[in-house]
Amino acid sequence: MEKILIRIEDLERLALEKEDENYRFRRFLKNHADEEELDKQFKRLHEKYFKLYDCSKCRNCCKKLGISMNESELNKICEHLHLDKKKFIEDHLNEKYGNYSFKGTICQFLSDDNRCQISDCLPESCKEFPYTNKLERLFSLLSIVNHAKVCPVVYEILEELKKEYRFR
Ligand code: SF4
Numbered sequence: 565m566e567k568i569l570i571r572i573e574d575l576e577r578l579a580l581e582k583e584d585e586n587y588r589f590r591r592f593l594k595n596h597a598d599e600e601e602l603d604k605q606f607k608r609l610h611e612k613y614f615k616l617y618d619c620s621k622c623r624n625c626c627k628k629l630g631i632s633m634n635e636s637e638l639n640k641i642c643e644h645l646h647l648d649k650k651k652f653i654e655d656h657l658n659e660k661y662g663n664y665s666f667k668g669t670i671c672q673f674l675s676d677d678n679r680c681q682i683s684d685c686l687p688e689s690c691k692e693f694p695y696t697n698k699l700e701r702l703f704s705l706l707s708i709v710n711h712a713k714v715c716p717v718v719y720e721i722l723e724e725l726k727k728e729y730r731f732r
């Protein structure tokens with residue numbers, strides 16, 4: 565039977581309803597999960613759900629999480645978009661220890677028709693989000709649980725992991 569995907573407009577409500585449960589599940593994994601096995605499960609589910617969800621139709625992380633970029637990434641972006649770097653920083657960015665983030669949560673590189681204008685030179689933080697295929701997930705469970713409100717793939721992975729671990 566075809567999997568019914570959750571709708572992006574329902575995600576925040578559903579994730580808030582599951583928030584306490586997800587934090588309990590995090591504690592459960594910390595106490596019971598094998599680190600390497602958990603990484604394999606995350607990677608498998610990451611691949612499964614990114615085949616089902618189309619980021620270009622979602623863009624929730626682009627609207628709700630501030631991206632960050634380092635100096636060299638910012639230079640490439642400014643070159644790509646022909647931006648005046650000094651003015652762009654003044655108007656839109658905060659700088660901390662050589663990393664830049666937007667003053668608000670909506671990414672200024674997202675166009676009105678929901679397209680990323682810098683898909684050819686994405687910063688690492690965009691390429692890697694939500695980090696569910698990375699190693700040592702056992703030590704990053706807090707940020708994964710927090711991202712369930714933003715990313716439908718994270719939400720789905722957590723729900724499926726709960727079934728696999730027979731978590732109640
Ligand atoms: S740079 Fe592109 S992918 Fe990254 S947050 Fe902005 S719009 Fe989204």
Ligand code: SF4
Nearest residue numbers: 619622623624625715
């Ligand atoms: S929130 Fe998740 S599914 Fe949506 S665009 Fe970002 S990474 Fe893709």
